[in-house]
Amino acid sequence: MAKQIEVTDVDAYYSGHKAIEGISMTIDARAVTAFIGPSGCGKSTFLRTLNRMHEVIPGATVTGKIRMEEQDLYGAGVDPVSVRRTIGMVFQRPNPFPTMSIYDNVAAGLRLNHRYSKSELDGIVEDSLKGANLWNEVKDRLAKPGSGLSGGQQQRLCIARAIAVRPQVLLMDEPCSALDPISTLAIEDLIAKLKQEFTIVIVTHNMQQAARVSDKTAFFNLAAQGQPGKLIEMDETTKIFTSPSQKATEDYITGRFG
């Protein structure tokens, strides 16, 4: 199910402006990797290069190599649509499809790609909602629109939607920043559970969250406003938060700048 990702020397641009530079790292399978760093340092941009969502923005380009096991994600002839099917994504703001019911939201990724029988779909929808710890709250109102749920429930619905297509990797772009502490806790519990099956990468501004949920942490920073963001260091989360090898990392996590 889960696969490891190997990143070599990746740069990303927005219409000629370099947003991130020279990023190389290994993202472990069946583990949670957290990206931390100040705003504008390119964490989200880098996350979006991992499933080729970056290039959806007009004028945005990527150079460098990203391999998932033996596959080159940016190789010639690779279909970005199939990359995104393998590497799912959860966004900062919950964004269920407003015209669809809860059931249809979860089934959306499946239905829009293949034909499934009703019973197959029912099974996958139930499994995915259970996987996202949402089943008990919504099982009696699957036909109601997803927009009627609370923010935390909507975000778990989006996670259910993302895992329903059975990706290998799940990217999360600040999934809790719009949620209250209780919903955040629910999502964090969920992340701990999901990592047994998926490779998870999470961008977060909440240092405690990174410390709580991740196995490895990568710290990004930029030299100055307008400069491209760089990977400063990446290590075991316990090491980053207790004895980081770079001064900048220590300054950031202790709140001395940022």
Place this chain on the structure above:
Amino acid sequence: MSAVTPEIQRISGMRRFKDKGVQALVYLAFAIAVVPLISVLWMVIANGLARFDMEFLTHSMRNIGARDAGGGAYHAIIGTLEQVALASLISVPIGLLTAVYLVEYGANGRLKRYISFFVDIMTGVPSVVAGLFILAFWILILGMPFSGFAGAMALSILMLPTVVRAAEEMLLLVPNDLREASYALGVSKWRTIVKVVLPTAFTGIVTGVMLAVARVAGETAPLLLTVFFTDSINNDPFNGPQMGLPLYVFDQAARPNDTAIDRAWAAALTLIIIIMLLNLAARLITYWRSPARKR
């Protein structure tokens, strides 16, 4: 730190006065805007009811002499419905696809700018020019007969820019988050457009199309040049002159006797009712499709 501490005060008399004054102006403007609407409706209903009966709705003007009472607008109702339906069939798919191109595929390319520019120009084309174009090209050069279809083509020229602009506005309102959410599920671009973007914009697009329909249903000039006149029922929009309600009003209102004038009023009332019913149908469709209903 400045030494001035702001104080909490009562609303000054001047501000209260201005507030009331502007409020009165807004109400007045609203009342003035509503006056023509109400008076038009009132006139049409008051004068149109005289001949608005079953005979009017089910009979044509065939064999009705110049001074006879009786007769009806059945042939004109059929003509208007067919012409407007055909015009919509032509302009809605083209207009919708154009809007999809402009919003989803055009990026900021040159083609997009050209299309936008020409859509703006089309918006300003006087309706009689659209009729003249079809008359010159379809009827005079290609030698086709006067027909409801020729009228529908002229109407579709007038509908097209309205449909494009309305659909474009609605597609732009669809949040980008939804497109990205769909891409991130591994859904291709065109499926995202068909299954996520268009359904989200559906209600607004229907409203826009209805506005375009209402606008062309009352057009007289292009029909005058392309579908011609007839007093008989012609169910075939592809062959021979047809009638339309605006044409009928134009024709009857120009006659000297009161029976014809009454028919003109009744036809105007019929046209307003048809457009109202179409709008109602569109409302029902959007209500039936809206996610809020299922809550």
